Amino acid sequence: MSVRQAVRPGGRSLRVQQAVHAAVGELIAEVGRDALTVPQVAQRAGVTSSTIYRRWGDLATLVSDVARRSLRTDCPIRLTGDFATDLAAWAEMYQDEMDSTPGRNMVRDVLRGWDGTTAACALLEAVRPVVETILTAAGPPVGLSADRVIDAVVAPVLMRLIFADAPLPAGLAREAALRVAAVARTNVPPS
Amino acid sequence: MSVRQAVRPGGRSLRVQQAVHAAVGELIAEVGRDALTVPQVAQRAGVTSSTIYRRWGDLATLVSDVARRSLRTDCPIRLTGDFATDLAAWAEMYQDEMDSTPGRNMVRDVLRGWDGTTAACALLEAVRPVVETILTAAGPPVGLSADRVIDAVVAPVLMRLIFADAPLPAGLAREAALRVAAVARTNVPPS
Numbered sequence: 001m002s003v004r005q006a007v008r009p010g011g012r013s014l015r016v017q018q019a020v021h022a023a024v025g026e027l028i029a030e031v032g033r034d035a036l037t038v039p040q041v042a043q044r045a046g047v048t049s050s051t052i053y054r055r056w057g058d059l060a061t062l063v064s065d066v067a068r069r070s071l072r073t074d075c076p077i078r079l080t081g082d083f084a085t086d087l088a089a090w091a092e093m094y095q096d097e098m099d100s101t102p103g104r105n106m107v108r109d110v111l112r113g114w115d116g117t118t119a120a121c122a123l124l125e126a127v128r129p130v131v132e133t134i135l136t137a138a139g140p141p142v143g144l145s146a147d148r149v150i151d152a153v154v155a156p157v158l159m160r161l162i163f164a165d166a167p168l169p170a171g172l173a174r175e176a177a178l179r180v181a182a183v184a185r186t187n188v189p190p191s
Numbered sequence: 192m193s194v195r196q197a198v199r200p201g202g203r204s205l206r207v208q209q210a211v212h213a214a215v216g217e218l219i220a221e222v223g224r225d226a227l228t229v230p231q232v233a234q235r236a237g238v239t240s241s242t243i244y245r246r247w248g249d250l251a252t253l254v255s256d257v258a259r260r261s262l263r264t265d266c267p268i269r270l271t272g273d274f275a276t277d278l279a280a281w282a283e284m285y286q287d288e289m290d291s292t293p294g295r296n297m298v299r300d301v302l303r304g305w306d307g308t309t310a311a312c313a314l315l316e317a318v319r320p321v322v323e324t325i326l327t328a329a330g331p332p333v334g335l336s337a338d339r340v341i342d343a344v345v346a347p348v349l350m351r352l353i354f355a356d357a358p359l360p361a362g363l364a365r366e367a368a369l370r371v372a373a374v375a376r377t378n379v380p381p382s
Contacts, residue, residue, distance in 0.1 A: 104308060111303070111353070114302060114303075114353065115299070117295065117356075117357050118356050119355050120354055123354045124355055151347035151367065154350065155346035155351075156342040156346045159349045162302070162311050162349075162353075163315045163349065164310050165309050166309065176342065179374075
């Protein structure tokens with residue numbers, strides 16, 4: 001029952017992860033998220049089901065892990081240090097990424113397994129470091145928390161992605177970013 | 192194939208709807224959303240499957256229709272005509288309603304059937320009339336569209352409901368409402 005096994009660091013661990021991630025991607029394309037099972041994934045990846053349960057806990061967590069890694073929500077842009085410029089550039093990239101077919105598929109796949117109570121996946125935690133980096137690069141505090149920025153920029157993208165017909169209005173996230181940056185500017189004494 | 196049947200207005204139509212809605216609610220509680228089928232619903236409601244397909248098109252639309260009707264997203268408050276006061280009062284009620292067990296279950300059930308492209312359900316269309324009523328009651332235009340208000344107030348509630356761990360911060364929607372109202376005030380010349 002409670003056989004404990006040390007996590008093996010290094011090469012094998014990474015190879016298992018890559019094989020399992022690849023298997024999930026292939027099988028979702030072949031049979032769809034709803035028909036996916038842990039034994040199928042294990043067989044395709046050449047590992048045991050217990051390896052998958054030990055590492056990911058359950059299928060929903062595994063699918064969500066795979067989906068998140070396949071998307072770029074980090075910051076590929078060179079930061080200028082101007083909060084409005086940087087946030088708008090990132091917001092535009094974020095909207096493009098999420099409103100793509102892989103982005104929508106990721107959100108859809110994650111939501112199929114949502115329990116209605118705990119977070120469906122770490123989508124917000126994935127953007128927080130980028131938002132904090134942009135806030136920090138702006139130099140003096142701009143009077144906004146990462147949460148406020150995420151509510152203002154990320155929330156409309158995700159809400160409309162899910163609850164409005166596609167595609168999103170062009171510039172939705174960019175304009176939200178510029179608006180929240182303008183509010184921030186009025187909060188900060190000019191340097 | 193193309194047998195057309197006139198929709199019968201009045202009593203029978205409403206009774207069918209009530210029976211089907213009740214059947215969906217009972218069966219979701221008993222077998223869960225994932226196991227729900229149209230023939231099951233039809234049998235429980237005492238109608239034929241083709242009645243359900245004719246009226247709702249598919250199971251996802253039916254479930255979403257049932258879910259939306261079970262929630263209050265209209266405006267039970269007496270409007271004062273002060274935009275900030277009215278929007279904050281409604282926002283608080285909206286958050287309470289959505290962050291309840293029935294609210295979360297509704298969103299979860301709707302998202303299970305989401306195709307990733309078209310709107311998962313008419314959740315935003317359901318709030319738009321209320322938001323427009325509040326905007327109109329405020330008298331002179333407050334310089335905000337219903338879309339902007341929905342992005343500012345509804346989006347953070349829905350996004351955090353889905354992608355953050357429960358429960359939502361108290362006052363999330365109310366504070367968002369007060370912020371968007373404060374921005375609006377600076378857009379409008381004092382009367």
